[in-house]
Amino acid sequence: MSKPTFYVTTPIYYVNDVPHIGHAYTTVACDVISRYKRMSGYDVFFLTGTDEHGQKIEQAAQQKKLSPKELADSVVQRYKNLWKKLNISNNHFIRTTDESHKKTVQEAFKKMQENGDIYLDEYEGWYCTPCETYWTETQLLDGNCCPSCRRETTKLKEPSYFFNMSKYQDKLLKHIEENPDFIKPASRRNEIVAFIKEGLRNLSVSRVSFKWGIPVPRDEKHVIYVWIDALTNYISALDYFDSNSDKRKYWPADFHVVGKDILRFHTVYWPTMLMSLGVPLPKTVFAHGWWTVEGQKMSKSLGNAIDPNWLIEKFGVDPIRYFLLREVPFGLDGDFSFKALIHRINSDLANDLGNLLNRTLGMVKRYFNGQIPDYKMEDEIDIELFKKIEETFNSVEAHLNELAFNKALISIWELVGALNKYIDTTAPWALAKDKENRNRLETVLYTAMDGIRILSLLIYPFMPDTALEIRKQLNIDEPVEKSNFDELKKVKLLKPGKSIGEVTPIFPRLDEKEIIENIKNENKKEENQKQESKVEQIDYNHFMTVQIKAGKILEAENVPKSEKLLKLKIDLGDEKRQIVAGIAKSYSPGELVGKTVAVVANLKPAKLMGILSEGMVLAATVGDRHRVLELPDEVMPGTIIK
Numbered sequence: 001m002s003k004p005t006f007y008v009t010t011p012i013y014y015v016n017d018v019p020h021i022g023h024a025y026t027t028v029a030c031d032v033i034s035r036y037k038r039m040s041g042y043d044v045f046f047l048t049g050t051d052e053h054g055q056k057i058e059q060a061a062q063q064k065k066l067s068p069k070e071l072a073d074s075v076v077q078r079y080k081n082l083w084k085k086l087n088i089s090n091n092h093f094i095r096t097t098d099e100s101h102k103k104t105v106q107e108a109f110k111k112m113q114e115n116g117d118i119y120l121d122e123y124e125g126w127y128c129t130p131c132e133t134y135w136t137e138t139q140l141l142d143g144n145c146c147p148s149c150r151r152e153t154t155k156l157k158e159p160s161y162f163f164n165m166s167k168y169q170d171k172l173l174k175h176i177e178e179n180p181d182f183i184k185p186a187s188r189r190n191e192i193v194a195f196i197k198e199g200l201r202n203l204s205v206s207r208v209s210f211k212w213g214i215p216v217p218r219d220e221k222h223v224i225y226v227w228i229d230a231l232t233n234y235i236s237a238l239d240y241f242d243s244n245s246d247k248r249k250y251w252p253a254d255f256h257v258v259g260k261d262i263l264r265f266h267t268v269y270w271p272t273m274l275m276s277l278g279v280p281l282p283k284t285v286f287a288h289g290w291w292t293v294e295g296q297k298m299s300k301s302l303g304n305a306i307d308p309n310w311l312i313e314k315f316g317v318d319p320i321r322y323f324l325l326r327e328v329p330f331g332l333d334g335d336f337s338f339k340a341l342i343h344r345i346n347s348d349l350a351n352d353l354g355n356l357l358n359r360t361l362g363m364v365k366r367y368f369n370g371q372i373p374d375y376k377m378e379d380e381i382d383i384e385l386f387k388k389i390e391e392t393f394n395s396v397e398a399h400l401n402e403l404a405f406n407k408a409l410i411s412i413w414e415l416v417g418a419l420n421k422y423i424d425t426t427a428p429w430a431l432a433k434d435k436e437n438r439n440r441l442e443t444v445l446y447t448a449m450d451g452i453r454i455l456s457l458l459i460y461p462f463m464p465d466t467a468l469e470i471r472k473q474l475n476i477d478e479p480v481e482k483s484n485f486d487e488l489k490k491v492k493l494l495k496p497g498k499s500i501g502e503v504t505p506i507f508p509r510l511d512e513k514e515i516i517e518n519i520k521n522e523n524k525k526e527e528n529q530k531q532e533s534k535v536e537q538i539d540y541n542h543f544m545t546v547q548i549k550a551g552k553i554l555e556a557e558n559v560p561k562s563e564k565l566l567k568l569k570i571d572l573g574d575e576k577r578q579i580v581a582g583i584a585k586s587y588s589p590g591e592l593v594g595k596t597v598a599v600v601a602n603l604k605p606a607k608l609m610g611i612l613s614e615g616m617v618l619a620a621t622v623g624d625r626h627r628v629l630e631l632p633d634e635v636m637p638g639t640i641i642k
């Protein structure tokens, strides 16, 4: 019998920005649901990709002096690398510049035309380039500013093809009413219904004002409006219009997972387009909330968008995956803070889960020489624990089917808590004191280990690496992804007598203060580097206002009460100068005497720790050390350097 199919998609990401945690969030969420569905015996198709056409991308490329395709290629690689690091198990990565995608978009456009839903007219409106949106006069803020991003709009008039969207208004409302799962969460559904009831306007679906896009078939002056192009990715990835395509079976999608800002495009434009094409609608469009960072909106201009690569290097992949889905209910907005992240890692991962594994396997080593004990002497408390395991499976399944990731994790951690409590109550260390209790001791540790084995299955969709590491320590080599979830629910599957693997802590505790301090320092450094790299170009005359001379160091001594400063006497040819330099951590005074170095000779004198300094010695910074610029002996003191 063939497996049931399951199709889940992320939005396709614009290539004018580099990936940040907002993008990682959606993609991790889709990965979790994909892994869970594969474990449950589904034939999963998980799609992600990039949205590469449109004016914004054309402009971003121009600024970087690249062609749009060159810009796209480099950003696409960044996305692909990040998804690899984040353990994303997508089945396909679609780019809107793929030939097969372009063909499908043109075919869709033609079909909509043939169905009488597209006509040529003229469009006039206030256009916001960054948002790629036309606004009506009444929608504008403060004169002519975009109501979405508040930047200035420009009045544009151009010939345009239009999609007769209003024709589908009633049909769409009816669909939403009859399919309560179509838009989730429910609060968002109400917003969309209210919007549709205000009356749908026909949609301008082509542009002549820029070139970077898919041409309208038979009228190549026009390119197809970016949202029509982008939304079609969900069916072009399946080669939907090719009746021989073996991927058509995945349609309709089970979940389009999107951010709240693009819900309207997915629940108004997309379904009406599909209605025109005669293609069934996706089952559910789920809108998640937005992340802020330390209380602030993430934005390019604030420069506070967090690079997930950096986060992964610092904290590891699984803690990040866990945090993103545990911290905030999927559907609501949330705030990313290092304090909250470190707290989750220390309490949930290191303390609760890590300790459970470590103490249990530690005792199996101590009392049974690392061999799995047997389930010999059952007690009421064991039966209760196995009941808890069964309940946890059921609630995790129910929550995941609703994309309630945080509730699923709460359920799993209730089981972690129950297992820790089970060990505290049964107190194996006390049982081990008396040989009479040997059978009971075996049963207790067997039960705890089997519980951990179950945990490795439950956490697998969220933290695949950790799940596999736990299984390695338990020495289980059975694959996690079975063809049948009921198989996975079976308990007492551990094989007594088998040796366990090497036991090592999975999540070391983090020192919150130290990490936050380090991050602050790194940020400062980065800020300085940014400032330095921002330095403007100067002309020759400007450069020549700085006088750099060769100077021979005659004397050097430490400055009392200062770890950093050295007092130097330097021969500058026609005069001797006293210079205080912050290089005491990198050189002892003796090392410097006799060296010929580069000196900024016309720097205004200043006092450092009360000592007069008449110039500056040039040095390069290597990590936290300084290396002075040394000149060959033949360069006489006082020689001008330019």
Ligand code: MSP
Residues within 6 Å of the ligand: 010, 011, 012, 013, 014, 021, 022, 023, 025, 026, 051, 230, 231, 233, 258, 259, 260, 261, 262, 289, 290, 291, 292, 298
């Ligand atoms: N290209 C369109 C989508 C086309 S889908 C047919 C697009 N791209 S995007 O790169 O701007 O955004 C992609 C997704 O990232 C959106 O779902 C958006 O909601 C999400 N996020 C962007 N910033 C975010 C946060 N700060 N927090 C959470 N998600 C965020 O829109």
